[in-house]
Amino acid sequence: MLNIVLFGPPGAGKGTQSERLIEQYGLIHLSTGDVFRANIKGETELGQLAKSYMDKGQLVPDDVTINMLRSEVMKHENSAGFIFDGFPRTHAQALALDTFLATLNTEITSMLALEVEEEELKERLKKRAEVSGRVDDADPNVIQNRIQVYNNETAPVKSFYQAQNKYIAIDGIGSIDAITSRLFAAIDSL
Ligand code: AMP
Numbered sequence: 089m090l091n092i093v094l095f096g097p098p099g100a101g102k103g104t105q106s107e108r109l110i111e112q113y114g115l116i117h118l119s120t121g122d123v124f125r126a127n128i129k130g131e132t133e134l135g136q137l138a139k140s141y142m143d144k145g146q147l148v149p150d151d152v153t154i155n156m157l158r159s160e161v162m163k164h165e166n167s168a169g170f171i172f173d174g175f176p177r178t179h180a181q182a183l184a185l186d187t188f189l190a191t192l193n194t195e196i197t198s199m200l201a202l203e204v205e206e207e208e209l210k211e212r213l214k215k216r217a218e219v220s221g222r223v224d225d226a227d228p229n230v231i232q233n234r235i236q237v238y239n240n241e242t243a244p245v246k247s248f249y250q251a252q253n254k255y256i257a258i259d260g261i262g263s264i265d266a267i268t269s270r271l272f273a274a275i276d277s278l
Pocket of ligand 1 (some may be wrong): 175
């Protein structure tokens, strides 16, 4: 299996690039943010809980997120692999993912990390807010909060994969096509 963690701050292009990677490599795209948003739309209990955190730019608690992720993976047991987009976002999630994948006799192949500086991220999120309809894109305070949560809680997850020699940095600046080519090249040389 090819299991990729697509990593990067909010607005780095994870969703856009995931779409291209799944097409090229026949993988399942698993975005925890998308699953939460679908639950909000479907007015489920999980959606209601997730919304109370998402609207403020905070992380949904680890236990809720990890359980949800596990059940999503189990829906696609026979796939060629996964793109994990927006997960893991904490050290506890990274540990839980390793343990869980081991029970399925597989593991993370690599973490591909899109690197984009903060000013560019804010510009991109402002533009995305005009089309995404996402509450958490529309408010500059919430955006700032998400970037802060990323820097404090999520960025350290990088060292978890560095310690396993699985971390690959990708320049996230440039055209969408140029960034896709960098990701393809990185995966093809694995
Ligand atoms: P995203 O679509 O990845 O930008 O995620 C949107 C929001 O969903 C985040 O700001 C969090 O509130 C929540 N979320 C998504 N993935 C996770 C995760 N792995 N852990 C905790 N919260 C998450």
